[in-house]
Amino acid sequence: QKEVEQNSGPLSVPEGAIASLNCTYSDRGSQSFFWYRQYSGKSPELIMSIYSNGDKEDGRFTAQLNKASQYVSLLIRDSQPSDSATYLCAVNSPPNFGNEKLTFGTGTRLTIIP
Amino acid sequence: KAGVTQTPRYLIKTRGQQVTLSCSPISGHRSVSWYQQTPGQGLQFLFEYFSETQRNKGNFPGRFSGRQFSNSRSEMNVSTLELGDSALYLCASSPTGLAGEETQYFGPGTRLLVL
Numbered sequence: 001q002k003e004v005e006q007n008s009g010p011l012s013v014p015e016g017a018i019a020s021l022n023c024t025y026s027d028r029g030s031q032s033f034f035w036y037r038q039y040s041g042k043s044p045e046l047i048m049s050i051y052s053n054g055d056k057e058d059g060r061f062t063a064q065l066n067k068a069s070q071y072v073s074l075l076i077r078d079s080q081p082s083d084s085a086t087y088l089c090a091v092n093s094p095p096n097f098g099n100e101k102l103t104f105g106t107g108t109r110l111t112i113i114p
Numbered sequence: 115k116a117g118v119t120q121t122p123r124y125l126i127k128t129r130g131q132q133v134t135l136s137c138s139p140i141s142g143h144r145s146v147s148w149y150q151q152t153p154g155q156g157l158q159f160l161f162e163y164f165s166e167t168q169r170n171k172g173n174f175p176g177r178f179s180g181r182q183f184s185n186s187r188s189e190m191n192v193s194t195l196e197l198g199d200s201a202l203y204l205c206a207s208s209p210t211g212l213a214g215e216e217t218q219y220f221g222p223g224t225r226l227l228v229l
Contacts, residue, residue: 088156
């Protein structure tokens with residue numbers, strides 16, 4: 001089982017609709033969760049971080065975390081063509097004898113259809 | 115404030131050669147992490163340096179090594195290049211490292227092609 005799993009997509013969503021991206025992780029002790037957006041040919045940029053169960057909203061983006069189910073999701077409301085990108089889920093493994101690290105999923109490619 | 119810079123941006127090498135990549139973090143950031151990104155494996159953690167010391171290491175062979183200088187600039191070296199080393203190599207910087215709730219800022223990457 002991969003440490004962080006995402007559906008690779010592609011996920012196609014009509015402009016103006018809600019895009020829902022999902023991520024599961026295997027390490028029950030993980031404490032910090034991040035969503036990065038990566039445009040083609042560019043480097044990843046952080047768009048959301050979440051550390052406790054529940055929802056966290058920032059503009060059109062909402063991150064949801066359920067530690068019991070080891071599940072984190074990203075919702076994008078009113079999707080725009082500029083949201084077309086690959087979305088990477090990243091999980092911060094807990095500190096353990098200096099082996100703390102950020103583990104990324106392989107990403108979900110999202111396409112917003114005008 | 116200037117972002118993370120990486121040099122060179124593109125590199126072509128042949129099998130068996132070695133390569134050195136450079137990363138300059140955001141001013142004031144002391145932690146530099148290196149990642150390898152390939153279409154099949156995604157973004158994989160190589161290692162992290164903090165205050166000139168390797169603090170964390172991913173699951174890569176010893177051919178991959180790095181170092182950090184007193185000004186926090188970091189270099190990554192890959193010896194005896196293999197075809198499978200063709201990838202985008204990204205570095206990311208943050209103030210103190212992976213611990214806690216810090217944002218990692220990525221550089222533009224170095225695209226390495228091994229022939």
